[in-house]
Amino acid sequence: MPVTLPPAAHADKSKPYIPLAGGADDGYSTEEEATATCFCGAVQLKFASPSCFKFPPTQGPGFVDSWICNCTDCHKITASMFASNFTIADTHLTHVRGRENLTAYGQANTIASKRKMTNHFCSTCGSLMYRTGDGYPGQSLLRIGTVDDFHLHETKLKPQVEQFIESRVGWLHGVDGVPQVVGLAK
Numbered sequence: 001m002p003v004t005l006p007p008a009a010h011a012d013k014s015k016p017y018i019p020l021a022g023g024a025d026d027g028y029s030t031e032e033e034a035t036a037t038c039f040c041g042a043v044q045l046k047f048a049s050p051s052c053f054k055f056p057p058t059q060g061p062g063f064v065d066s067w068i069c070n071c072t073d074c075h076k077i078t079a080s081m082f083a084s085n086f087t088i089a090d091t092h093l094t095h096v097r098g099r100e101n102l103t104a105y106g107q108a109n110t111i112a113s114k115r116k117m118t119n120h121f122c123s124t125c126g127s128l129m130y131r132t133g134d135g136y137p138g139q140s141l142l143r144i145g146t147v148d149d150f151h152l153h154e155t156k157l158k159p160q161v162e163q164f165i166e167s168r169v170g171w172l173h174g175v176d177g178v179p180q181v182v183g184l185a186k
Contacts, residue, residue, distance in 0.1 A: 016149045022125075027148020035096065036146040038127035043098030045129060047088045047142065062092025064139055066157050067185060068175055071164035073110055077119060077128060081169050084144040086157050093140050098122065102129065161185045 016029045024041025028034065033048035048062060064087035074083035106118035115134040122129060131141040144157050162168075162175045163185040174180050 013151045013155050015151070017151045018148050019150060021148075021150075024148075029147075029149035029152060034152060035148045036129065036142055037148055038098070038122035038125055038129055038146065040122060040125035040127075042101045042124045043122045043127070043129055044096040045142070045146075046094040046096050048092050048094070062089045063087075063156075064089060065161075065186075066144065066159050068159045068162040068178075069164055070162070070166075070168040070172075072167055073117075074164075075167070077131075078143075081172055084153075084159060085141050086144055087136065087139050087141050090138050090140055093142075108134075 018027050018029075022037070022039035022041060024037045024044065026035075026041075027037050027044070033046055035044055035046050037044045066084075066086040069083045069085060070081070075081060077083070101123050102120045103123040104118050104120050106116050108114060108116040110117050110133075117131050117133040117135075119131050120129050121127065127146065128143055129146055130143070132139075133141070144153055144159075147153060147157060159175050159178055161179045161181060163181045164183060165174060165180045166182050168174065179185070
């Protein structure tokens, strides 16, 4: 029997939709920038790009890419079965608050490249805010789920590719309409 969902008050994807999610209520998005906040609100980032929201996601100067990763590293680091990510050039990323509250953990035995990846977590609530890596100089890999405007999850930050599909669990289906890649997409 099909399930009928009630009409959502946030169905208009052209306007920000920032529900209460965790301890912070000061997230925002505009045409030029948006925020990403940890669960407790101690850490907040701002990512900006003069063009990133006015053009398709792959054409903005600060916005590099968005993707789903099913690799076993992402299984462990997110305590989930996949990670939803987007990459921002560091020139377009600002720590609004809580930089001193981040704890870093890095290791070089990564699944794909064997290059060091460093994970930056909120030391209060444990939210993984972003990763940096030797293979991604000048870039930070943020988690889509930390972005405060939920409409951006479905629109501008929608994954453009799904990688490591060979490690995807059988009960999870791939992202519709995006390339499905065995191994690392790039």
